[in-house]
Amino acid sequence: MTGPDMTGPDMTDTTPDMTDATPDPAAARVAPREIVLALGSNLGDRLANLQAGIDALAASGEITAVAVSGVFETSPVGGPDQPDFLNAVLLAVSGLPARAVLDRCQAAEQARGRMRTVRWGPRTLDIDIIACGDEVSDDPLLTLPHPRAHQRAFVLVPWHDVDPDARLPGFGPVAGLLAEAGEDGVRRRDLSLAVGRQAAANQGG
Ligand code: ADP
Ligand code: MG
Numbered sequence: 001m002t003g004p005d006m007t008g009p010d011m012t013d014t015t016p017d018m019t020d021a022t023p024d025p026a027a028a029r030v031a032p033r034e035i036v037l038a039l040g041s042n043l044g045d046r047l048a049n050l051q052a053g054i055d056a057l058a059a060s061g062e063i064t065a066v067a068v069s070g071v072f073e074t075s076p077v078g079g080p081d082q083p084d085f086l087n088a089v090l091l092a093v094s095g096l097p098a099r100a101v102l103d104r105c106q107a108a109e110q111a112r113g114r115m116r117t118v119r120w121g122p123r124t125l126d127i128d129i130i131a132c133g134d135e136v137s138d139d140p141l142l143t144l145p146h147p148r149a150h151q152r153a154f155v156l157v158p159w160h161d162v163d164p165d166a167r168l169p170g171f172g173p174v175a176g177l178l179a180e181a182g183e184d185g186v187r188r189r190d191l192s193l194a195v196g197r198q199a200a201a202n203q204g205g
Helices: 044-058 098-111 153-162 174-181 198-200
Strands: 032-040 064-067 071-076 085-094 126-132 138-139 142-144 186-189
Touching: 032 044, 032 153, 044 064, 044 085, 044 098, 044 198, 085 153, 098 126, 098 142, 126 142, 126 153, 142 198, 153 174, 153 186
Parallel strands: none
Antiparallel strands: 032 085, 032 126, 064 085, 071 085, 071 186, 138 142
């Protein structure tokens, strides 16, 4: 060795260096807040896909499903020619960071065989985060609130259905946004989704 001896006891730092430790988003927690999720499906058994999405999100116990809207059939907006969607909005509470919620949403989509081939193309299950409390983010990987929610009738109609007093952070009351966007292409179906099935199953009920 030609340089100074760096291995002496005075130079040895055995405390872990936290500065370049990658934070584990799965381990982090924030104060629980309301999460608004928009679910859509236009391939396969659409109602079963939406229900499976709700059940998958609730399965770990880290996202508590609170209420779900009615089910609405909607004409596709943008993208290629494709079948009509079933859409619903789920209200949930979670202390997971928003990125971890997005991971859970994408895992639920994958579990339903979601393929990402065509942008805005047909899908078995799409789960978008509309809002995470009052969090605001312009990160393209997770933009909050969702950048197009304020003008999408297929989000606003079911959201207003499950929570008539809802507000979209930065945009105001959903009722007002809905009045502006109109309800064209959105029809209520006589179908329903359930919250709490997973919790009941976990308790053997
Ligand atoms: P779509 O825009 O049709 O929902 P995808 O579901 O394939 O398309 O999502 C594309 C990307 O959008 C995701 O990989 C995700 O990182 C990003 N994204 C940005 N903001 C959000 C959000 N609020 N909710 C869900 N995904 C988002
Ligand atoms: Mg999506």
